[in-house]
Amino acid sequence: MQTDKIRNFCIIAHIDHGKSTLADRMLEYTGTITDRKMQEQVLDKMDLERERGITIKAQAVTIEYQGYELNLIDTPGHVDFAYEVSRSLAACEGALLVIDAAQGVEAQTMANIYLALEHDLEIIPVINKIDLPSANPQRVKEQLLDIGIDPDEAILASAKKGTNIDQILDAIVNRVPAPYNGSKNPLKSLIFDTLYDSYQGVIAYVRIMEGSVKKGDKILLMSNQKSYEVDEVGIFAPAMQKKDELSSGEVGYIISGIKDVRNCRVGDTITLKKNPAEKALPGYQKVQPMVFSGLYPTDNSDYEVLKEALEKLQLNDASFTFEPETSEALGFGFRCGFLGLLHMEVIQERLEREYDLDLVITAPSVEYQIIKKSGEELRIENPAAFPEQGEIDKIKEPFVTAEIHLPEEYVGQAMELCQDNRGDFKDMQYIDQDRVTLKYEMPLSEIITDFFNQLKSKTRGYATLDYELEGYKESKLVKLDILVNKDVVDALSTIVHDEHSYQEGNALVRRLKDVIPRHMFKVPIQAAVGGKIIARVNIPAMRKNVLQKCYGGDISRKRKLLEKQKEGKKRMKQVGSVEIPQEAFMTVLERDENA
Numbered sequence: 001m002q003t004d005k006i007r008n009f010c011i012i013a014h015i016d017h018g019k020s021t022l023a024d025r026m027l028e029y030t031g032t033i034t035d036r037k038m039q040e041q042v043l044d045k046m047d048l049e050r051e052r053g054i055t056i057k058a059q060a061v062t063i064e065y066q067g068y069e070l071n072l073i074d075t076p077g078h079v080d081f082a083y084e085v086s087r088s089l090a091a092c093e094g095a096l097l098v099i100d101a102a103q104g105v106e107a108q109t110m111a112n113i114y115l116a117l118e119h120d121l122e123i124i125p126v127i128n129k130i131d132l133p134s135a136n137p138q139r140v141k142e143q144l145l146d147i148g149i150d151p152d153e154a155i156l157a158s159a160k161k162g163t164n165i166d167q168i169l170d171a172i173v174n175r176v177p178a179p180y181n182g183s184k185n186p187l188k189s190l191i192f193d194t195l196y197d198s199y200q201g202v203i204a205y206v207r208i209m210e211g212s213v214k215k216g217d218k219i220l221l222m223s224n225q226k227s228y229e230v231d232e233v234g235i236f237a238p239a240m241q242k243k244d245e246l247s248s249g250e251v252g253y254i255i256s257g258i259k260d261v262r263n264c265r266v267g268d269t270i271t272l273k274k275n276p277a278e279k280a281l282p283g284y285q286k287v288q289p290m291v292f293s294g295l296y297p298t299d300n301s302d303y304e305v306l307k308e309a310l311e312k313l314q315l316n317d318a319s320f321t322f323e324p325e326t327s328e329a330l331g332f333g334f335r336c337g338f339l340g341l342l343h344m345e346v347i348q349e350r351l352e353r354e355y356d357l358d359l360v361i362t363a364p365s366v367e368y369q370i371i372k373k374s375g376e377e378l379r380i381e382n383p384a385a386f387p388e389q390g391e392i393d394k395i396k397e398p399f400v401t402a403e404i405h406l407p408e409e410y411v412g413q414a415m416e417l418c419q420d421n422r423g424d425f426k427d428m429q430y431i432d433q434d435r436v437t438l439k440y441e442m443p444l445s446e447i448i449t450d451f452f453n454q455l456k457s458k459t460r461g462y463a464t465l466d467y468e469l470e471g472y473k474e475s476k477l478v479k480l481d482i483l484v485n486k487d488v489v490d491a492l493s494t495i496v497h498d499e500h501s502y503q504e505g506n507a508l509v510r511r512l513k514d515v516i517p518r519h520m521f522k523v524p525i526q527a528a529v530g531g532k533i534i535a536r537v538n539i540p541a542m543r544k545n546v547l548q549k550c551y552g553g554d555i556s557r558k559r560k561l562l563e564k565q566k567e568g569k570k571r572m573k574q575v576g577s578v579e580i581p582q583e584a585f586m587t588v589l590e591r592d593e594n595a
Ligand SMILES: Nc1nc2c(ncn2[C@@H]2O[C@H](COP(=O)(O)OP(=O)(O)OP(=O)(O)O)[C@@H](O)[C@H]2O)c(=O)[nH]1
Pocket: 013, 014, 015, 016, 017, 018, 019, 020, 021, 022, 053, 054, 055, 077, 128, 129, 130, 131, 132, 157, 158, 159, 160, 161
């Protein structure tokens, strides 16, 4: 395809403003998808994703329209996947900016506009949902003017009813610039997503920036200098459709027998071995996990099943890491690394759903840098593995710059929350009359606890959060140990700020008291720092055997009670003589309002 007939674009929107519905409607209108029974929202392929209503994996689809090839690249919608978003945007020349006609410009709309501007994309505003009785396109136009976008360029549409879809398609053809024509240059192809297929190996989603590629070519991945032979190239229409060649400006896939996604990373440049590009495309980063936690099977005999499941998941996800770990309390398991909390939850859910595993997952932690008095430097992401307090000279922890977009009326509450979480105020700016962006420097460990949930609840769901890693800084941190029935439960240890250790120790033992069931004996729960007990509560002994209640009663009731007990036990882990439920390992994460 000639480059002047190609348009590459993405759709950006605040959550629920209608991005997926609009994509569906464009596919239908152009006959890209004719099946009446088309599954709703084809672009969100994974079930899990559909249920949660978020886009995790970037996807692409080629639409034919009036002799043009329009490539729609879907972008993930969560801060954990910010790097994938940036690479998807780097593959485009234009963006449809979808705004709900009733809700107007929201915080995430702004964050998206900044991203699009950063990538120099042509922005086409689409005011969606004009069929709603509460739609107020005029107000949205005024908001657009406020934020420096020409309101006359906005297209009024209803993705639901299919109104003005043709105008949107025409605008893509007429306003989005054609890609640069570099077909004579050496191949430079940007990987913006990858997928693993058990038959074909890694499928690289690519945008050809310069040159061309076809079956039989020897390609080179520029970051690791690995070379492969191309088995197949093609486009997503939306199913995979083989092509003879992909050339400058086009979007599609390359399959070349790569067996491990870790060798084919998002953001890397593919070139040809024979005639390689001099320089890789800018912006490549090897994405590193930021959040770590232990994953243990509740039933120790499931260890091998868990290992195989993790290996399979990793085939598809280069940013997820794992290695074997043992815990005195939990036995054999794995230390896993994730991009963020959502990524962690998604992986946990997939393991439980697709592999039918019952798991105990320990509270997430960041990676700390420890400088010992001996001068030795360690990097540790498992609190249980911390050296003795006396051996430590300095502890450094990762800090982020957090950007919170929110309506002005919630600024007070949000600032208080940031301060409670060791946030250091940096900046506050008005986006428009009543919207504000707050900037704080904060420890990553505070963000990965309950911070986002609390921010949402304090702002009635209106705040959005983005964060970027800044680097490591020294902090006064200590390890908080938890003893259950006088034994340290290593999987419950956490790292806390020295000044907060008493409060947090107290709050934590109290929360644990609520979730650990009563036993036949009294169970003391203690918190300790450096061997010194700083808090204690007792779980009193159970008075009677539950079954005694049923003496003489009918047998079915007795059985029901036993089954109920069994059900309750499912997620329990026997630690010494005490049974600890899964919940306990996550209570570490919660915060008391007054803690
Ligand atoms: N009335 C009306 N509803 C719409 C329109 N477009 C989308 N919706 C509805 O708005 C809701 C959100 O639409 P989605 O397409 O899922 O929104 P999204 O932006 O993709 O949401 P996320 O994927 O969660 O970010 C759904 O219930 C749609 O049916 C429209 O033009 N009019």
